[in-house]
Amino acid sequence: MSAVDTLRRVFGYDSFRGEQESIIDHLVAGGDALVLMPTGGGKSLCYQIPALVREGVGVVISPLIALMQDQVDALKALGVRAGFLNSTQDFAQRREVESAFLRGELDLLYLAPERLRVESTISLLDKGRVSLFAIDEAHCVSQWGHDFRPDYLGLSELHERWPDVPRVALTATATQATREEIATRLDLTGAKHFVASFDRPNIQYRIVPKDRPQQQLLKLLKTEHAGDAGIVYCLSRASVEKTADFLTANGIEALPYHAGLDNRTRAAHQSRFLREDGLVVVATIAFGMGIDKPDVRFVAHLDLPKSVEGYYQETGRAGRDGLPSTAWLAYGLQDVVQQRKMIDTSEGDLAHRRRLSTHLDAMLALCETVECRRVQLLAYFGQEGQPCGNCDTCLNPPTAWDGTVAAQKLLSAVYRLDNERGQRFGAGQVIDILLGRKTPKVEQFRHDQLSVFGVGTDLSESEWRGVVRQLLAQRLLAVEGDYGTLALTEDSGEVLGRRRTVRLRTEPERTAAPRSSAR
Ligand code: ADP
Ligand code: ZN
Numbered sequence: 001m002s003a004v005d006t007l008r009r010v011f012g013y014d015s016f017r018g019e020q021e022s023i024i025d026h027l028v029a030g031g032d033a034l035v036l037m038p039t040g041g042g043k044s045l046c047y048q049i050p051a052l053v054r055e056g057v058g059v060v061i062s063p064l065i066a067l068m069q070d071q072v073d074a075l076k077a078l079g080v081r082a083g084f085l086n087s088t089q090d091f092a093q094r095r096e097v098e099s100a101f102l103r104g105e106l107d108l109l110y111l112a113p114e115r116l117r118v119e120s121t122i123s124l125l126d127k128g129r130v131s132l133f134a135i136d137e138a139h140c141v142s143q144w145g146h147d148f149r150p151d152y153l154g155l156s157e158l159h160e161r162w163p164d165v166p167r168v169a170l171t172a173t174a175t176q177a178t179r180e181e182i183a184t185r186l187d188l189t190g191a192k193h194f195v196a197s198f199d200r201p202n203i204q205y206r207i208v209p210k211d212r213p214q215q216q217l218l219k220l221l222k223t224e225h226a227g228d229a230g231i232v233y234c235l236s237r238a239s240v241e242k243t244a245d246f247l248t249a250n251g252i253e254a255l256p257y258h259a260g261l262d263n264r265t266r267a268a269h270q271s272r273f274l275r276e277d278g279l280v281v282v283a284t285i286a287f288g289m290g291i292d293k294p295d296v297r298f299v300a301h302l303d304l305p306k307s308v309e310g311y312y313q314e315t316g317r318a319g320r321d322g323l324p325s326t327a328w329l330a331y332g333l334q335d336v337v338q339q340r341k342m343i344d345t346s347e348g349d350l351a352h353r354r355r356l357s358t359h360l361d362a363m364l365a366l367c368e369t370v371e372c373r374r375v376q377l378l379a380y381f382g383q384e385g386q387p388c389g390n391c392d393t394c395l396n397p398p399t400a401w402d403g404t405v406a407a408q409k410l411l412s413a414v415y416r417l418d419n420e421r422g423q424r425f426g427a428g429q430v431i432d433i434l435l436g437r438k439t440p441k442v443e444q445f446r447h448d449q450l451s452v453f454g455v456g457t458d459l460s461e462s463e464w465r466g467v468v469r470q471l472l473a474q475r476l477l478a479v480e481g482d483y484g485t486l487a488l489t490e491d492s493g494e495v496l497g498r499r500r501t502v503r504l505r506t507e508p509e510r511t512a513a514p515r516s517s518a519r
Contacts, residue, residue: 003028006049010078017042019194024049027132027166032191034138034183035170038198039313040292040320043170044071047134050166051108052080056131057101060110063137063149068110075108084110085121101128113140113151122161130165133158138169141185142178156187167191173309176382198312198381202319203327205373205391207366209466209507210332213302214246220300220328221252221280228297229273232282233314235303235338243302244282257283288314294321300328304335307359308366308380331367333427333469337484340472344480364473370398370505403504406459406467407476407495409434413452414477414486415496424485431456431464466507476502 003024007013016024019035020042026033027050037043051058062068068084075082083097083106100106101124115121141152158167169186183189208216217232232247234240237258247254255269273281274293281287285305299318305311311329319325343356362380369376373391378384387394413433417425432439433447436454447453456464468486471477476495478487494500 001053003049003053006052007045010052010080011045011049012078016045018196020045023168023194024053026192026194027168028053030164030166032166032188033168033194034179034188034191035168035194035196036179037170037172037194037196038200039172039316041172041196043136043172046170047132047136047168048075048080048108050132050168051134054131056129057104057106058108058132058134059125059130060108060134060136061113061116061155062110063113063140063147063152065112068112072108072110080108081106082108082110085115086110086112087114098124104128113149113155116158117151117154125162130162133162133165133167135167135169135186136171138171138182138186139173139178142181153185156185159187172313173381175380179382195383198378198383199374199385200316200319201388201390202322203315203325203390205315205327205377207329207331207373207392209462210302210330210335211462213330213332214243216330217243217300217302217328218247218250218252220298220326221247224326225298227278229278229293229295230280230298230300231288231296231314231317232280232300232302233285233287233305234282235284237284239302240282240284247280247282252280253278254280254282257281257287259284259286285310285314288317291317292320293317295323296320296325297323298326298328300326300330302330304329304331304339304367305363306339306356308362308377309359311363311366312377312381329367333465333472336364336469336472337427337479340479341484361473361475368470368473368505369393370400399506400503401506402501403467403470404495404498404501406456406464406504407471407502408498409452409455410464410467410471411477411488411492411496413450414488414492416450416452417447418487424481424483426484427465427468427486430486431461431468434459434464435461463507467504470504471502474502 001009003021007016018041023033023035023046027047035043035046047058047060065086065088068086072082072084083100085094085097101109135155137147140147140149141155142148167188169182169188171182183191232243234243237260240256240258244254244256255272257266257269269281273279296318299315301314305314315327318327339360343353343360346353346356366373366376370393372387372394374388375385410430413430417430429441432442433450433453434456436457438448442448459467468477472479475489476491478489479485480487495502
């Protein structure tokens with residue numbers, strides 16, 4: 001059967017998407033390939049169809065052991081002869097799959113990477129006929145990535161052992177550097193690269209300052225997405241529950257989904273979301289893996305995602321059908337404080353914390369950019385784009401202002417407070433001091449005596465919060481401890497010593513630039 005016949009008769013689809021056809025042709029002809037395609041782009045068919053068209057068994061290496069059973073069941077339901085070998089099986093189950101393989105009764109065999117370190121698996125593959133190797137989630141070979149699997153390093157030997165069998169490596173996350181690393185480590189330097197665009201033009205990206213998040217969300221849903229299906233992501237189980245209750249109380253049917261609910265409730269909520277129209281799911285990021293609902297009209301984040309990869313994947317669940325959809329994120333000072341704290345207290349070594357920190361910085365840069373969000377998002381994945389006209393910064397260009405003087409005022413207030421040994425103060429106290437407010441706490445610590453008291457009345461409270469947030473994002477300010485104490489960083493001195501200027505993004509609610517600065 002030809003590739004397109006297989007697509008129609010086995011999988012029931014009319015036509016190929018994007019580069020699927022060229023990838024499949026290349027593999028069927030015996031070439032090696034490296035495929036970069038966003039989640040939901042249709043990577044599976046790229047190796048499943050060549051496995052069916054070529055003679056022999058297609059061997060798929062995947063680290064997602066938990067999904068193998070489902071993948072194999074789905075293939076069997078289509079009449080494809082598939083099996084898997086991983087550590088969840090007992091001896092008898094493994095034997096059954098192995099003998100099916102040897103009898104030539106399999107089209108596809110899914111393998112956990114550690115299986116290939118076992119000599120018996122190698123000799124099993126030697127006794128049968130392999131039509132191709134597909135290495136899924138190929139970024140797991142990268143030692144610098146967030147998903148490194150040591151077993152993936154051994155996969156470079158596939159080529160030495162079976163030089164005539166074509167190989168395809170697939171991934172949804174890879175910067176240019178990671179892509180080159182994958183090619184080198186998997187001995188795929190001669191492979192043809194297929195890089196799909198990561199652009200999702202029908203998704204409108206919007207990132208707004210967090211003010212009263214539930215009210216902001218409600219307004220978005222009532223004015224722009226009445227009756228639409230959508231996903232609302234929250235960081236904690238408690239806020240999932242609260243937000244779902246809040247929406248339901250306000251006439252929007254919303255179902256909670258998080259790891260603390262029992263399996264039955266979770267499964268019930270998920271299947272209602274898939275089957276019924278216009279339901280909202282409020283969830284932690286536990287929700288969404290493998291969810292394939294085409295008409296999700298919005299994805300809203302009430303808390304800051306930990307990385308751009310996460311943000312891209314979660315927002316990518318909107319608008320699979322190609323119709324206009326919204327990706328909306330509310331983000332505030334507290335998000336930065338909270339996430340930095342989570343990183344500081346996270347388990348793992350220094351290198352791990354640095355990695356988390358790099359991911360957070362990239363996410364913050366996306367939030368604070370004055371450029372097109374899409375251009376910035378694509379650049380993160382190593383792709384070029386033009387200002388899109390379909391994101392908040394394109395539709396409503398923010399201005400930047402010279403925040404050097406404001407930053408100096410704020411940093412010197414932090415410096416003064418830092419001198420009071422033993423006492424620790426957060427953003428609220430610092431802002432009260434700058435605004436010259438004689439609150440009980442200001443009077444108690446005699447902060448009205450400080451030289452910086454009242455020097456910041458040219459900005460409003462929310463503008464000051466914006467300054468704090470952006471200085472945190474630019475690492476000119478740090479937070480410490482349980483109470484979000486503000487502290488100076490290594491770079492703060494450059495601003496205080498007037499050796500560095502600071503550009504800040506204008507907060508949307510501000511109409512004019514503050515008096516103390518030029519645009
Ligand atoms: P990925 O592995 O890249 O995340 P999948 O292979 O799981 O994506 O495909 C995502 C969804 O798109 C699946 O439901 C799949 O059946 C569907 N799909 C893939 N290719 C096509 C196609 N050519 N026509 C229609 N649907 C497709
Ligand atoms: Zn744009």
